[in-house]
Amino acid sequence: MNFSSDQVIFWQYSFVTINLTLVTTWGIMLFMVVGSALITRNLKTGLHISRWQCALELIVTGINTQIEEVGLSKPSTYIGFIGTLFLFIAIANTGIIFPGYQPPTGSLSTTVALSLCVFLAVPFFGVKKTGVLGYLKTYLEPTFIMLPFNIISDITRTLALAVRLFGNIMSGGMIVGILLSISPLVFPVLMNLLGLLTGLVQAYIFSILATVYIVAVVSKPDKQVQSVENQ
Template structure:
């Protein structure tokens, strides 16, 4: 039993390897890009719009609302990154209904790359708000003693993002494979249905956690107003 799509290699030359993870990742990216081009090609602003435009607007509105609820008041600045994370992970996991398909999120290399994107996005948005000095000061809050703990927190939560997504998706695929060998008719259908739910939930959790980390970086680096001194005279 193959535990990871990285083990399925189509072509290799030296250190250059084209495996199943790479193929499915690029396939999903091309699918998302082509779908967005087709859907947004004839957008309308009237009352009568196409079903696909209505579906896309529902997704965009839902993502914007979630970003606002986390604490980012201008979701249009973050929806490009957060929305892309959600759609890529969601589509990768939902396609598990197709026979023989292995999601790229079942590979630790993919989940590590996604977590690394979040790791780099947090300081990017933090620095873009108040500058590099303002962002670096957040590591010294509430006191300079917290500097090593804040640095460890940045690394540990990145690892947690990667391992959590990888573990949940890989374990679901392994359970389906085991049940398929035992009872090839009933249990795999049920597990695939549960896999759709689990895959969507994992995409939601990953994107929400990324939003929370970005919101924390942005809010921690905002210049605090000096407290007013009350006149007791």
């Protein structure tokens, strides 16, 4: 029994390895990009729109609202990263309804990659918003004594993100596999339903945590900028 889709290797040359994780990811990417391109090919700006457009608008506006509610005043700046994070994890996790499917998020490599992306995105948006010094100052808040703790916090939360997602998805798949060997009839279906719920919740948690981390470095200078503008 394979615990991770990384172990299913299709092609390998030295360091370069094409495994199931990558292939599944590409499939999901293809599905998302082609689906979006097909639906947004004929967008209408009137009051009567297609069902697919309506569904996509609901998803996009829902993500936008969530980002805004967390505390980012201009969600359109962040929706590319946070929205893609949510949609990718959600689609990857809900794919378990297909038999033989192994979600890429059940691979620690994928979750680490996504966590690293978040780890890099936080300073990216922070620097973009407040400049390098403004971002670096956040490590000295509330006092300079907190600097090591802030650095440790950044690293540990990245690790926590990766391990949380990996653990939840991997455990879900493992439980279903074990249950299939014990009681192969109805019970694994119920666990799969639970897995769907868990997968969506994890996608939500991952993206919301990423948003919160970004808000932490962006929101405070926002207030300062607003007060300067008011003066």
